Amino acid sequence: MPKASAKGTVGCILVLRFCEVIVVGILAFAAKDNYQLVKLHDQLTKPPHNKNVLLSQELLYAGSVAAFGWTFLGFTLLLVWKGWAIFWYGLVDLVLALVMIIGAAMQASYLPATLAKCKKADTWQVHGDYPSFFALAASYKSRETANDRCHSFVLPWILGVVVIVFQMLIAYIGIFCDIREYSLLNPYRPFAWFVMFVFGAPYWFACAAVRRSRFLYRLTKKVARQLRGCKPIEFEKPLKYVPNxxxxxxxxxxxxxxxxxxxxxxxxxxxxxxxxxxxxxxxxxxxxxxxxxxxxxxxxxxxxxxxSCSLDTKSCCEYCNKQVCADCTQAAKMPGLAGVRHLQLCRPTCTKCYFKSIRPGIRRTAIDKRQCRCWISDASTLDHWICPGCYVKANKNYVELQAAREQRYKNQLREYAQGVGLQNERELECRTCKTDMRGGSVRWWVCNRCFGECTSHMHPAHARVTAPRDLEKGEDGNADGPKISWLKVFPWNQGH
Ligand SMILES: [Zn+2]
Ligand SMILES: [Zn+2]
Ligand SMILES: [Zn+2]
Ligand SMILES: [Zn+2]
Ligand SMILES: [Zn+2]
Structure with a gap:
């Protein structure tokens, strides 16, 4: 086995540090600018924006500033103390690289990967009516567009990746610097390859297996919910009025x-x-x-x-389903109902299409990456036009009124997952491949507004097999299935 040359190690590290210094300098100043902007405006770190924005910017900023200082210090130290000291310098470089890797990895979840994608900065990861992260950040700076702001966030990220590569190389050369022939840290020893294998193999394995493990993890969660079962939702049925x-x-x-x-x-x-x-x-x-x-x-x-009621504007009260019209409703200011959103926007997707939507690789994309965060828009209060009876209840305690309504929506979503109550006797179909969704399978839900997966527990995790109708017995459908629409339990609707 050849002996490693101490001169060669020192030479490589000095050349690499020399090449790195300008990049790390630019990075440190750019990262500082971004970090200060995010720190000053905490709106950027609150939902719907990523909760790790501040931490990720801070890590990249702190890592790059320390790396910039360390480049000069390490350069000087290397000229003064060589030998075993090089190993410790290598460890410092490794720590700095790890800090920046964590920061850059966190940033990857809310930044586009290339500058070209900044053209769509205005619509990048937009939730509801909220402005995109870059549009909001640009609004704090005068004469700046979302596109410019996107550039000033993505460029440091790219520079960060370049600096991380330099740091890892320097750390590698520094740590494996022992010139003794049989040392474990001799760069020519097979141990170096062993380390490469230990770190490299899991990475390649992760790229290949990560898709299946992600899918299996989510499937296990759904099956666990299925095994726990759906708690039946009970509604008080009003007694039939029998006059004396x-x-x-x-x-x-x-x-x-x-x-x-x-x-x-x-x-x-x-x-x-x-x-x-x-x-x-x-x-x-x-x-x-x-x-x-x-x-x-x-x-x-x-x-x-x-x-009764005005013919043109006849409808039903959103909360008690009593007949109302535009003239007999009153506007109560309340937050939005999650159930309405799920019912209007969330559509089922079959297991095959859901699996296909998880792309292979470490980085998450499309449906897989975007979990539906439309619940954020539920919090804003809007006018609910409701009947006078419900209006009184809403003024007294709207939380109770809405909770009762959400229970009904939850039941309705369960019926929907079974394919009950669809118009024109249609079957429930997969939103992607349009095949019929049969009972007995796990249900995956995708939001049609943000195209992210909806993981809300208001949706059932599973749809059970419904018994076929026995027409000879005159059955209308499954006896204990939710065939009777929930609307029927309201006293003023029994005549429907
Ligand atoms: Zn009316
Ligand atoms: Zn009402
Ligand atoms: Zn949903
Ligand atoms: Zn959504
Ligand atoms: Zn499908």
Missing amino acids: YNGIKISNPKLESIFNIEHLLLPIASNLHYNDLINLSLTSKSVRESVFPAGDYEHRVRKLKAY
Whole structure:
């Protein structure tokens, strides 16, 4: 085995340090500028932006400034003390490289990899109505566009990668510098190759296996949720109203005789809102019996709904599903409902398509990288146009009202995962390959607004197999499946 040359080691390190010094100098100043900008404006580090922005900028800044100082100090020290000291210099270089590697790796999750991608800086990783990270950062500087800001963040990152390569080379040459023939740290010993193998092989293995392990990890989480099972959501069903005819006293016979005649009641209803009719029926037992007769309840509800409220703007209250129109609703200021967002935006994807969306390699891309963060937009308060009854509840305690509504949405999302309640008897299909989604499989959800995976637990992890309908028995569908729409449990909708 050849003996290593001490002169060669020193020469290599000096040349590398000489080449590195200008790059590391530019990096240190650029990183300082970015770090100070992020530190001054904490809006840049709050959701929806990456939570590690400040830490990652700080690590690259601290690493590069220390490396800049160390380049001069290491250069001088190497000329004064050689021999075993070179090993310790190598360790310092290794530590500096590791600090910068951690910083740069964290930055990679919110910065584009190349300067060319800065053309899309305005729309880079945008969530809802929030401006992109670069647009927001540019707004703090006068006469700067998002594109310029993107350049000033990406360029230091690229320089950082160059400096890391230099540092790793210097550290390698420094640590494996022992000139003794049988030393473990002799650069010509197979041990050096062994170390390369120890660090290199896991990297290559990770690139190849990381996709499967990521998929398996997420699949295990879904299966664990499936095994734990879905807690059944119970809703209180209102008891059917059975009037006690003996106890009914008629206080105003003339008025009630008008209500009893449907031809007279319906024109009156056409000038009222549905909510007014309910309030009218609550005035006395006899009036209730005239307006909503127990014997003809379902037909009467349907007719009264058709006649009451303004025809053009008829809809249902978002919270209790009672019929309302533009004139009888009131605006309550409340945060958005997560359930509405999931129901409108999240679509299922089959396991095959989901696996394909995870690209091989360490770096995460597309659906795999972008977890849906649209929940951030739920927090902003908006006007909810709701019925007077719910408006009163909202003013008292909207958290309770919304929690109850979210439970219903959760149930509705479970039904949706089973393919229940789709329009035109359609089957639930994969958003990518359009094949039918059968029961008995794991459900993956992708948000159609941000194209990230939605991992919210409001979506069920799994859809069970539904029993085929037994038409001979006159079954409409699966007996214990959620075939009855949740809307039916509201008292004022039983006539639907
Ligand atoms: Zn109305
Ligand atoms: Zn309501
Ligand atoms: Zn969702
Ligand atoms: Zn989303
Ligand atoms: Zn598919």
